Amino acid sequence: MAGVRAALQGAGPPVPSTSLMVSTPVVRTGTSSSATTVTSLRSVPLPSFPRRNGARSGYLNQRNVKTYTKEVVCLPFFTRVIGSSLYPEETLTKLAQAGFVGKISFSTEWSEDQLRNEITAIFRGAFGLSEHQSFPFQFLSTIKGCKKLMKPRVTSNFPWGGKEVASVCSSTCLYIMAGMEVPAQNVCVELSDDSDFESPVLQTAERTARQNEATIHFADFIPIDVEEDEAIDEAIRRSLLEESVQSLQDSRFAKTLSKEEITGIVKAHKLFRLLVKAIYKESGAFEESPNGFILRMNIAHVQNRVYRTVGQMMSTIIVQGGEPPVLLSPLVVDYLLTGNIFHVNVTPDDVADMELREALNKVDQAATKDELEQAVESCDAWRYQIEGLPNPVSMDNKDAFVQNAILFHVLIQRQSCYDQLVEGLKYYEVLPLLKENPGMRVLLDMPKQPSDVTAGIVAALLKPNYSVLGSNRRPREEMMVVKFREFLHCVQEKEIGERLNARNLTEAESAFILTLNPGHILAFATGSSKVPAIGFVPTPKLTFVHDDTKHLPLAHTCSNELQIFVNKNNLADDDEFDYHFLVALMNGAIFSAV
Numbered sequence: 001m002a003g004v005r006a007a008l009q010g011a012g013p014p015v016p017s018t019s020l021m022v023s024t025p026v027v028r029t030g031t032s033s034s035a036t037t038v039t040s041l042r043s044v045p046l047p048s049f050p051r052r053n054g055a056r057s058g059y060l061n062q063r064n065v066k067t068y069t070k071e072v073v074c075l076p077f078f079t080r081v082i083g084s085s086l087y088p089e090e091t092l093t094k095l096a097q098a099g100f101v102g103k104i105s106f107s108t109e110w111s112e113d114q115l116r117n118e119i120t121a122i123f124r125g126a127f128g129l130s131e132h133q134s135f136p137f138q139f140l141s142t143i144k145g146c147k148k149l150m151k152p153r154v155t156s157n158f159p160w161g162g163k164e165v166a167s168v169c170s171s172t173c174l175y176i177m178a179g180m181e182v183p184a185q186n187v188c189v190e191l192s193d194d195s196d197f198e199s200p201v202l203q204t205a206e207r208t209a210r211q212n213e214a215t216i217h218f219a220d221f222i223p224i225d226v227e228e229d230e231a232i233d234e235a236i237r238r239s240l241l242e243e244s245v246q247s248l249q250d251s252r253f254a255k256t257l258s259k260e261e262i263t264g265i266v267k268a269h270k271l272f273r274l275l276v277k278a279i280y281k282e283s284g285a286f287e288e289s290p291n292g293f294i295l296r297m298n299i300a301h302v303q304n305r306v307y308r309t310v311g312q313m314m315s316t317i318i319v320q321g322g323e324p325p326v327l328l329s330p331l332v333v334d335y336l337l338t339g340n341i342f343h344v345n346v347t348p349d350d351v352a353d354m355e356l357r358e359a360l361n362k363v364d365q366a367a368t369k370d371e372l373e374q375a376v377e378s379c380d381a382w383r384y385q386i387e388g389l390p391n392p393v394s395m396d397n398k399d400a401f402v403q404n405a406i407l408f409h410v411l412i413q414r415q416s417c418y419d420q421l422v423e424g425l426k427y428y429e430v431l432p433l434l435k436e437n438p439g440m441r442v443l444l445d446m447p448k449q450p451s452d453v454t455a456g457i458v459a460a461l462l463k464p465n466y467s468v469l470g471s472n473r474r475p476r477e478e479m480m481v482v483k484f485r486e487f488l489h490c491v492q493e494k495e496i497g498e499r500l501n502a503r504n505l506t507e508a509e510s511a512f513i514l515t516l517n518p519g520h521i522l523a524f525a526t527g528s529s530k531v532p533a534i535g536f537v538p539t540p541k542l543t544f545v546h547d548d549t550k551h552l553p554l555a556h557t558c559s560n561e562l563q564i565f566v567n568k569n570n571l572a573d574d575d576e577f578d579y580h581f582l583v584a585l586m587n588g589a590i591f592s593a594v
Contacts, residue, residue, distance in 0.1 A: 064108075065107050065108055065109050066107065066108050066166070067105065067106070067107045067108075068105070068106055068107070068108075068162075068166055068169065069103065069104070069105045070103070070104055070105075070106075070169055070172075070173060070174040071101060071102070071103055071172060071173045071174070072101065072102045072103065072104050072119060072122060072173070072174045072176065073095065073100065073101050073173050073174070073175050073176070074095075074100040074101070074123055074126070074137065074176050074177070074178055075095075075100075075140075075175070075176070075177045075178065076100065076178050076181075098126060099123065099125055099126035100123065100126055102122035102123065103122075104118055104119065104122065104174065106118065106162050106165070106166075107162050108161075108162040108163040108166055109161075109162055109163075110161060110162035111161055111162075112159055112160045112161050114162075115160065115161070115162065115165055116134070116135070116160075119135065119137065119176065120133075120134060120135035123135055123137075123178075127178065127180060135178075135180070136178070136179030136180055137176045137177060137178050137179050138176065138177050138179060139152060139160060139165060139168055139174075139175075139176055140152070140168070140175040140176060140177055141168035141175075142168075142170040142175065151177075152168055272317045272320065272322030272323055272528075275313060275317065275322075276317065276322075276323060276324075276325045276327070279310055279313060279314070279325065280293050280325070280327050283306070283310065284296065284298055284301065285298060285301055285306055285307060285310055285417075287352040288352060289329055289349060289350055289351055289352040289357075290349040290357075291329045291330060291331065291347070291349045291350050291446065292327055292328050292329035292330065292332070292445070292446030293327045293328055293329060293332075293446070294328075294329050294331070294332055294350065294352055294410055294414075295307065295332070295414050295417040295418060295421065296352075296414075296417075297413060297414045297417060298417075301417070302416050302417060302420065305420055306420075307417050307418075307420035307421045307424065308420040308421070308423050308424040309424060310421060310424060311420065311421045311422065311423060311424015311425040311426075311427065312424040312425075312427040313424075314424070314425060314430075314444075315424065315425055315426075315427035315428050315430040316427065316428070318430055318443050319428050319430065321532045321535075321537070322528070322532060323528045323529065323530050323532060324442075324443040324444070324532070325444060326442065326443060326444060326445060326446060326447060327446050328444045328445060328446060329350055329446060330345070330445055330446070331344055331345065331346055331350045331410060331411075332418075333441050333444050333445050335411060335418060336418070336421070336422060336425065336431070336434075336444075337434060337435050337438065337441065339422075341407060341411050341412060342407070344411075346403055346406040346407060346410070347406070348360040348361045348364055348402065348406065350406055350410050351406060351409060351410060353409075356382075356409060359375065359378040359379050360379075360402050360405060360406065362374075362375035362378065363375040363376060363379065363393070363398055363401060363402055364398070364399070364402045366395075366398065369395065372393065372394075372395060372398060376393045376401075379405075383405070386404075386405065386408050388404065389401055389404055389405065390404075452517065452518075452519060453517075453518050453519045453522050453529065453530055453531070454492060454518055455485070455488035455489050455491065455492040455518045457518070457522075457531070458488055458518045458521055458522050459484075459485050459488055461522065461526075461531070461536070461540045462525060462540050462541065462542040462562055463539070463540070463541050463542065464477065464478075464481050464541075464542045464544075465541050465542065465543045465544070466478070466544075467544070473544070473546060473566070476546075476566050476571060477544045477566060479571060480544060480564050480566055480570065480571070480577075481542070483570070483571075483577050484542070484564060484577075484581075487577065487578050487581055488518060488521065490578070491516050491517060491518055491520075491521065492517070492518055496513050496516060496578065496582065497510070497513050497514075499575050499578055500513075500575050500578060500579060500582070502575065503575065503579060508586070509582065509586065512582070512585075512586050513582070516582075516585070520585055521585065524553075524555050524562070524584070525540060525555050525557070525561070525562040526540055526557055526560045527557040536560050538559060538560055539560065540560040540561070540562070541560065541561055541562075542561075542562050542564065543561055543562070543563050543564070544563070544564055544565075544566050545563055545564070545565050545566065546565075546566045546567070547565050547566075547567060548567040548568065550565045550567075551565055551567065551569055551570060551576075551580045552565075552580050552583060552584045552587075553565070553580065553581055553584045554584075555584075
């Protein structure tokens, strides 16, 4: 407008500094020698576009702001301190009672400082923080559909503002993990039934764990086939095992061995799975009952102190994070932890001998006097040799008869065997730690429900190491992953025989297919058919080799790596890849045997 005003007043327009001015030619009249310059409105600099009304702009921005109200569940850093005797269904209740569950309302425009200040205010009392202390914690995320709890993989300077935190929230909760220790006095009063959290052993383990904080991983990926609300309970249970065993490793075992010795044992711990099998099934020191394995009375083993050696082997396996020896009968574990024969729960299924078990079951289930008399007659071969059993047996004392008979045959008669096993389990102070943390008995107890490795677990553990996105190799590698996971599914569903029915399989191949399960594949890649309590170190991975001359998968168990060769044969739509994998598993020697 200034240019227009100047032109109307006869003055030349100001020279603009922008490129928006359009110049016009000078127009000269033919009758006058003087030149007259005509200024076109095009030469006037264009006015800038007017800004939108401030109120209107604010209204538009506010439409994109969302507010969330969420339950906040805080996992204590030392999850083991929550109380090792807790069962999963009790965990959330115990967390809430201890002040580790709260509620927050935030919007997507909140900054990271605002969020952290609000969360600090929620849990300040639970962690005993002063008014000006900050609360260190880490956000956790849940993956919808996969039902996993994980640490988000972000850069070190990732801004955790309201929008970012909302993206990792589940439909019901915001999960965080504390970066500091829970005050022991708070947890002991609120969460523990009878655990002694002031013991020197635990204090030493906690100090060591704090020094090694950077090496403790809560759970990168925790695959669980449960609803989302149960995911947190499973994560806590696994964290309990991880930290307890990790503390044991750091505070005891590492002090007794050199770095070279530890490295050698880490390379050899793949054989622990086979050692567990040999202990229970080939040593002659155990016999199997419906509830799990119990010790077998063997005079030669007692003289040679074999049971003590077995206990030392179990301690070493637990300390090194190998596949735990979880095959003992709960009756045996009760006795190992309490040392009191008469404070254990017994049932006829704790007896390994089939005839004896059936005889005791008949006595236990007798409903009439006649049935009881017939059942007791089947026990005449041995009952008079045991002093102190009820005699005669009546409906009133039959329960005592059954219980005392089980205690005699399973424990009292084999007392010297159990004493040696207890002595061996004190190796590396494993047994004292088990007594102070009863929840760790899961490292010995025969599970009530089979916990076989599934195809989904193997697929989640073996994370593909793809080529760079956009490269020519990437699509072929992704196709190989699809074929590998189809093979896993067929193994689990026992469909491999149908997929290979066009081939003339040998008798050995056909027999192997009948026993094949996902655990074979995990054992082939890592040397362990089950996931260790502290997880795999290093993390298992699936790598690809682009080579047209090789076809059989390879495994490097020291690095937990499974190599798949990418070529036309393996990528073909026939059964070539499945057959190559079958041959590799059969030739995997001891590592693919389950």
